[in-house]
Amino acid sequence: MTTFVTALNAALSxxxxxxxxxxxxGEDVGDLGGVFRVTDGxxxxxxxxxxxxTPISESTLVGAAxxxxxxxxxxxxxxxxxxxxxxxxxxxxxxxxxxxYRSRGQQTMPVVIRVPYGGNIGAAEHHSDSxxxxxxxxxxxxxxxxSTPSQGYALLREAIEDDDPVIFFEPKHDYxxxxxxxxxxxxxxxxxxxxxxxxxxxxLVGYGPTVKLCLAVREYFAQEGVxxxxxxxxxxxxxxxxxxxxxxxxxxxxxxxxxxxxxxxxGGELVARVAGDCFAALKAPPLRVxxxxxxxPAAALEHEYLPGxxxxxxxxxxxxxxxxxx
Amino acid sequence: MELDPxxxxxxxxxxxxxEHPDYPLGxxxxxxIGLYRRLILVRRADVEAINLQRQGYLKLWGPVFGQEAAQVxxxxxxxxxxxxxxxxxxxxxxxxxxxxxxxxxxxxxxxxQGGGWSVEASGIALYTFPIGSQAPHAVGYxxxxxxxxxxxxxIAYLGDGAFGTGDVxxxxxxxxxxxxxxxxxxxxxxxxxxxxxxxxxxxxxxxRSEGFGLPGVxxxxxxxxGCYAVTARAARRARAGEGPTLVEAxxxxxxxxxxxxxxxxxxxxxxxxxxxxxDPIIRMRDFVLGAGLVTRSDLDAIDQExxxxxxxxxxxCVADPPPVQPEQIFDHVYGTRPQHLEAxxxxxxxxxxxxxxxx
Numbered sequence: 216m217t218t219f220v221t222a223l224n225a226a227l228s229x230x231x232x233x234x235x236x237x238x239x240x241g242e243d244v245g246d247l248g249g250v251f252r253v254t255d256g257x258x259x260x261x262x263x264x265x266x267x268x269t270p271i272s273e274s275t276l277v278g279a280a281x282x283x284x285x286x287x288x289x290x291x292x293x294x295x296x297x298x299x300x301x302x303x304x305x306x307x308x309x310x311x312x313x314x315x316y317r318s319r320g321q322q323t324m325p326v327v328i329r330v331p332y333g334g335n336i337g338a339a340e341h342h343s344d345s346x347x348x349x350x351x352x353x354x355x356x357x358x359x360x361x362s363t364p365s366q367g368y369a370l371l372r373e374a375i376e377d378d379d380p381v382i383f384f385e386p387k388h389d390y391x392x393x394x395x396x397x398x399x400x401x402x403x404x405x406x407x408x409x410x411x412x413x414x415x416x417x418x419l420v421g422y423g424p425t426v427k428l429c430l431a432v433r434e435y436f437a438q439e440g441v442x443x444x445x446x447x448x449x450x451x452x453x454x455x456x457x458x459x460x461x462x463x464x465x466x467x468x469x470x471x472x473x474x475x476x477x478x479x480x481x482g483g484e485l486v487a488r489v490a491g492d493c494f495a496a497l498k499a500p501p502l503r504v505x506x507x508x509x510x511x512p513a514a515a516l517e518h519e520y521l522p523g524x525x526x527x528x529x530x531x532x533x534x535x536x537x538x539x540x541x
Numbered sequence: 542m543e544l545d546p547x548x549x550x551x552x553x554x555x556x557x558x559x560e561h562p563d564y565p566l567g568x569x570x571x572x573x574i575g576l577y578r579r580l581i582l583v584r585r586a587d588v589e590a591i592n593l594q595r596q597g598y599l600k601l602w603g604p605v606f607g608q609e610a611a612q613v614x615x616x617x618x619x620x621x622x623x624x625x626x627x628x629x630x631x632x633x634x635x636x637x638x639x640x641x642x643x644x645x646x647x648x649x650x651x652x653x654q655g656g657g658w659s660v661e662a663s664g665i666a667l668y669t670f671p672i673g674s675q676a677p678h679a680v681g682y683x684x685x686x687x688x689x690x691x692x693x694x695x696i697a698y699l700g701d702g703a704f705g706t707g708d709v710x711x712x713x714x715x716x717x718x719x720x721x722x723x724x725x726x727x728x729x730x731x732x733x734x735x736x737x738x739x740x741x742x743x744x745x746x747x748x749r750s751e752g753f754g755l756p757g758v759x760x761x762x763x764x765x766x767g768c769y770a771v772t773a774r775a776a777r778r779a780r781a782g783e784g785p786t787l788v789e790a791x792x793x794x795x796x797x798x799x800x801x802x803x804x805x806x807x808x809x810x811x812x813x814x815x816x817x818x819x820d821p822i823i824r825m826r827d828f829v830l831g832a833g834l835v836t837r838s839d840l841d842a843i844d845q846e847x848x849x850x851x852x853x854x855x856x857x858c859v860a861d862p863p864p865v866q867p868e869q870i871f872d873h874v875y876g877t878r879p880q881h882l883e884a885x886x887x888x889x890x891x892x893x894x895x896x897x898x899x900x
Contacts, residue, residue, distance in 0.1 A: 264688075267719075269715075270711075270714060270715070270718065272711035272714065272715065274677065274707060274708055274711060275677040275680070275708060275711035275712055275715055277677075278674065278676070278677020278678055278680070278681065278708060278711075278712070279677045279678075279680050279681030279684065279712075279715060280681060281677065281678045281681060282677060282678040282679060282680060282681020282682035282683070282684065282685065283681040283682070283684055283685050284681075285666070285678065285681070285682050285685070286681070286682045286684070286685020286686060286688075286689070287685060287689075288685050288688070290681075302707075305671065305674065306674065306677065306708075309671050309674055310669070310674065310678070315873050315874070315875070315876075316654075316873045316874055317654040317655040317667065318655060318660070318667060318873075319653075319872075319873055320872070320873040321660065322660070322667075323876070354874050354882075355874050355875065357875070377876075378876050379875050379876055452879065453875070453877075453879030453880060453881070454879065454880065454881060455880070456880045456881060456884070457880065
């Protein structure tokens with residue numbers, strides 16, 4: 216059995232073995248192995264030379280990675296928690312994401328920024344954010360988020376081999392989820408989304424930590440004879456628009472689920488795409504389910520704040536009943 | 542702000558040269574004349590750029606006037622394989638390493654972002670306009686050089702205002718921790734746009750190095766020989782794997798922050814007049830003439846060369862800009878265009894085709 220943590224650890228280790236220019240940098244990634252142990256044992260395996268336990272300087276973590284990339288390296292940076300990426304926001308948006316463009320293709324930025332994200336772990340303030348909506352619209356930046364250990368392995372290896380910068384959101388609640396799986400690399404040009412469960416009545420879209428919820432909702436409705444298709448968007452940018460549009464065109468209904476607040480969240484982009492490209496096929500307005508549009512609350516309230524099965528089921532019901540008079 | 546008593550100065554305001562025991566100059570007469578020549582070229586091309594902006598041929602210009610010695614002296618210490626990380630005002634650095642001035646002006650014509658020069662050929666990274674944000678790039682690039690045992694140096698150009706940013710302080714720390722071969726070269730021109738350095742720095746900037754674990758030195762930034770000698774020593778130290786150095790070159794920005802600025806609103810004329818008397822070129826001319834390195838006709842010839850350079854700069858800037866291919870806006874965002882971007886590009890091309898067909 217493989218956990219998310221061991222799969223990501225294997226991806227880092229295998230990438231470092233495959234390419235001596237891959238380096239790891241981050242806070243506590245050395246002897247501790249990272250607060251979630253994703254880098255466990257790597258400093259012993261590859262040495263302090265390639266696993267850099269850095270000071271708490273998130274902006275310079277990314278800024279130095281930019282410089283290392285200019286010098287021909289492929290740095291993989293760990294942000295300890297989601298909201299700790301904020302001090303690096305300027306380096307990411309000013310420089311990391313723009314260098315290919317501003318240098319007219321002369322300078323690529325093969326940098327991966329790993330970010331454990333999401334809540335539901337009873338954490339202290341600033342340790343449970345879902346900040347993907349700050350990054351997805353940033354031109355030049357790619358945004359990946361796996362939902363299973365085997366996908367995590369394949370996607371992280373792909374991110375490290377990518378010449379474009381990738382911000383890699385890891386669903387931290389699922390770090391210890393187990394999966395019976397082979398760890399293997401993805402085919403080049405394989406799609407950035409997958410149908411996690413086929414269905415014909417409604418498309419339920421999730422990514423990262425919400426995919427398992429969507430699958431549970433699918434099981435629930437299957438018992439009632441409702442067939443739900445679950446679409447797992449493990450790449451948020453570039454987005455598999457064709458797969459999204461294809462699925463919703465078939466089912467005529469969409470509900471998108473993310474842990475980030477609904478207002479201004481990525482769900483809005485997906486709804487806009489579907490409204491624009493599947494209008495004639497829609498049987499109901501596409502709906503969004505997410506967190507409340509408030510700051511992430513204290514742990515005692517997080518289960519009220521985060522989208523749970525109940526709210527997803529309710530949204531699916533609303534969609535299915537739309538226009539039906541009883 | 543005045544020089545610290547410890548500041549390095551090889552060439553005083555009156556053009557007197559004094560050897561410094563710790564900072565040997567080690568330049569031939571021809572090298573020294575070459576530095577003078579660069580100062581004149583940079584001054585003349587910079588004045589031309591100001592005029593070109595006033596006449597509408599440049600969108601904006603950040604004048605170098607007054608800071609030529611700091612830029613020319615430090616850049617002259619660069620060797621093949623070294624890499625400079627400029628902020629955005631390092632016109633004199635580019636000219637010193639031989640970049641075509643017109644290539645440096647294409648940014649200011651709005652043709653290109655970052656810079657029109659080859660980074661690999663010149664050793665000068667693209668401009669990085671957010672203040673101080675290139676310091677971590679310099680540190681990271683230096684870490685790469687050190688890992689590859691390249692024995693090369695990196696120079697990060699920073700203004701005094703950059704010493705208000707977190708990036709610069711994190712970079713000082715990282716450079717010392719990882720022995721990144723960086724020369725942090727602060728052109729302290731005493732104003733961060735309108736904010737005088739006295740209001741942003743309680744102590745001379747070079748003294749900040751101590752807490753981070755790297756040596757710091759102040760040099761007279763209007764002394765081109767001092768700037769060369771101090772940078773050359775710091776760069777040698779960096780190439781030898783001994784780590785980074787913070788150099789503060791105290792100079793003065795005679796002109797505005799940019800051509801959009803009005804410095805009369807925040808500084809007194811008599812202060813500017815005082816610093817005009819400390820002009821980096823006057824003292825160097827006095828020195829090369831007094832030491833018999835050149836004749837007056839040699840100086841005239843250099844002035845003439847500067848006129849030719851300025852004429853070429855003008856010609857390049859008043860010429861029609863190269864035609865822009867509008868669809869290039871979609872290029873080089875990613876290695877492969879994502880679906881959404883490709884769709885935008887196709888829609889935009891179709892729209893253009895349609896509107897052209899109907900107009």
